[in-house]
Amino acid sequence: MQATYQGSCHCGNTRFEVDMELDHVRSCDCSVCRRRGALMHRVPTQALRLHTPLSALTTYVWHTGTAKDYFCPECGILPFRRPSAPSKDELAAGMQPFSGWAVNVRCLEGADLDAIPVRRIAGSKLP
Template identity: 65%
Template structure:
């Protein structure tokens, strides 16, 4: 298991999200999701304060046993940082 301090961090787009990945094998075990855009905030979307976890990295956990929320990336609207 790789400790958090040894993981690499990648930031993209608005630079408010952080993807943590192993610099040796490349797996992304978790990420800190991005902040809502101005449009999303205006629509009432609240910031997500938690972490997104790649459950495929957890021993003894069956990812198919939990509900899935699908996100269509092609429908997302990018906002340039101001």
């Protein structure tokens, strides 16, 4: 069932709301995600409404340079990101490009993390 969630970083300087059907989260095993511990859920661009402008956040870009991770400059929490573009191998395997947001479900008020199925993503296997 679709719901609207309020979200924030730890210190509250970064605030947003998002409409989603929280039917799963994604847990990636790449070097960044494994250390970060975020549980992500992808949503279309229009589903995320920022109450803090992107210009007030810190951005981290790595590996292929196509993903953008947004962090609160005060507490360092990643509330959302723009996922990377699929590699040639992923496109050849049938993965579809995605242009929306990935929201860190750990930053959402009222999300029952124990009740949400986890999809494992093998990011460590990407070239």
